[in-house]
Amino acid sequence: MRACIDQYGALVWSLARRFLRSGADAEDAVQEIFIDLWRSAGRFDPAVSSEVTFVAMIARRRLIDRVRAGANRAGDLDPSVLESNTPAAPTADRLDLGDEASVAAAALERLDPQQQRTMRLAIVHGLSHEQVAKVTGLPLGTVKTNIRRGLIRIREMLSARTQAGVSP
Amino acid sequence: MTTPRNPTPPHDPQRLRELLADQATNPLSAADRAEIASASQAETESMELAAAGAHLALVQNNDPLPDALLVKLQKRADEFAAAPAAPTVLRSPARRPNLAAMTGWLAAAAAIALAVYAWSPKLGRVSTPEEQRQALIDRATDVSVIPWSAWGDAPAVTGVLGDVAWSPSRGEGYLRFRNLSPNDPAKQQYQLWIVDSTRGEPLKVPPVDGGVFNIAASGVVTVPISAKLPVGKAVAFAVTVEPPGGVVVSDQSRKVVVAMVPN
Numbered sequence: 001m002r003a004c005i006d007q008y009g010a011l012v013w014s015l016a017r018r019f020l021r022s023g024a025d026a027e028d029a030v031q032e033i034f035i036d037l038w039r040s041a042g043r044f045d046p047a048v049s050s051e052v053t054f055v056a057m058i059a060r061r062r063l064i065d066r067v068r069a070g071a072n073r074a075g076d077l078d079p080s081v082l083e084s085n086t087p088a089a090p091t092a093d094r095l096d097l098g099d100e101a102s103v104a105a106a107a108l109e110r111l112d113p114q115q116q117r118t119m120r121l122a123i124v125h126g127l128s129h130e131q132v133a134k135v136t137g138l139p140l141g142t143v144k145t146n147i148r149r150g151l152i153r154i155r156e157m158l159s160a161r162t163q164a165g166v167s168p
Numbered sequence: 169m170t171t172p173r174n175p176t177p178p179h180d181p182q183r184l185r186e187l188l189a190d191q192a193t194n195p196l197s198a199a200d201r202a203e204i205a206s207a208s209q210a211e212t213e214s215m216e217l218a219a220a221g222a223h224l225a226l227v228q229n230n231d232p233l234p235d236a237l238l239v240k241l242q243k244r245a246d247e248f249a250a251a252p253a254a255p256t257v258l259r260s261p262a263r264r265p266n267l268a269a270m271t272g273w274l275a276a277a278a279a280i281a282l283a284v285y286a287w288s289p290k291l292g293r294v295s296t297p298e299e300q301r302q303a304l305i306d307r308a309t310d311v312s313v314i315p316w317s318a319w320g321d322a323p324a325v326t327g328v329l330g331d332v333a334w335s336p337s338r339g340e341g342y343l344r345f346r347n348l349s350p351n352d353p354a355k356q357q358y359q360l361w362i363v364d365s366t367r368g369e370p371l372k373v374p375p376v377d378g379g380v381f382n383i384a385a386s387g388v389v390t391v392p393i394s395a396k397l398p399v400g401k402a403v404a405f406a407v408t409v410e411p412p413g414g415v416v417v418s419d420q421s422r423k424v425v426v427a428m429v430p431n
Contacts, residue, residue, distance in 0.1 A: 100221030
């Protein structure tokens with residue numbers, strides 16, 4: 001269990017801080033997420049995903065649940081703050097990121113800069129679709145379309161890899 | 169009994185994919201959640217995995233855990249690992265996870281019997297399965313609560329009452345029993361089976377093993393469900409009595425109760 005925290009604590013904490021406005025909320029969320037992870041461990045299937053992606057999925061799910069339940073969403077809408085510490089292009093050079101990251105990076109690289117920005121704001125910074133529209137100046141419908149197309153494309157590519165027998 | 173919801177699923181598969189993509193990044197409205205309540209866990213998770221993969225691809229660095237939070241987590245980890253086997257513990261019997269295929273902590277966690285207690289930040293103490301059940305009912309929008317019934321033509325297990333609370337979208341649920349006889353784990357255990365219609369015709373395909381559990385005392389007992397395989401669409405839950413450790417396929421010679429999920 002402690003090894004789990006050592007390995008994924010930073011990832012889960014960073015996700016929580018990006019999604020939630022309050023530091024106290026984020027701390028609570030991190031603890032809930034790890035409990036969820038330990039309880040869900042038996043459901044992990046290495047044939048379906050890599051371990052790190054499974055962890056990120058559980059964490060994101062719990063954070064979105066908290067936002068829906070009324071937790072204040074983070075969302076400093078100053079674009080210079082939001083985008084100052086994220087790379088200009090997706091990357092999956094690190095071996096510890098799992099195959100899903102490399103597939104996602106390949107899909108994201110094919111998006112135009114506006115679509116990439118939309119994805120980054122929603123997925124990395126946890127902005128709501130409405131917040132993304134406000135930051136980018138894009139119509140809400142365009143924001144939704146960009147995010148949907150990006151994720152559906154990534155899912156299709158992951159599915160194609162699974163069917164081809166390429167394990168995570 | 170809570171009336172199960174019967175949402176109209178999206179007729180357009182593209183609409184379903186779009187809503188699942190929305191859900192992976194944004195809380196959905198109640199109307200949208202109702203539309204995708206029929207989506208399988210596999211469909212839902214595949215989109216969530218895509219979003220998780222995108223996050224990992226887009227983020228270069230993560231902030232280290234604050235020291236105080238690290239200490240709290242380590243304490244919770246120690247408590248979780250040391251928690252004694254509660255009166256009711258679910259463990260998959262003959263099917264063991266492929267630990268050789270797993271790495272790091274998940275291999276250790278999967279090998280440990282799941283404790284029924286969990287930490288609750290609001291309560292500041294260990295929450296009970298009944299509290300977890302209530303939390304699921306409060307928070308999930310697609311929970312069905314189905315009472316137990318006598319099983320087929322087998323003599324009814326006298327006086328057993330209770331229900332199954334199950335959320336398809338979360339793959340989470342709880343069994344509740346009143347008056348189920350205590351068992352001697354050295355001689356026999358109760359085993360849960362989940363009939364999943366996405367795996368084929370229910371009468372032809374083995375149900376999903378929901379794990380074994382024990383009843384230590386009479387009265388009301390709540391048992392968390394921990395299905396070891398993803399459940400696409402649960403259509404029934406059933407309990408049998410089996411040898412210690414359970415079985416891979418039940419001969420159904422000792423049926424207990426069944427709960428049929430309404431259409």
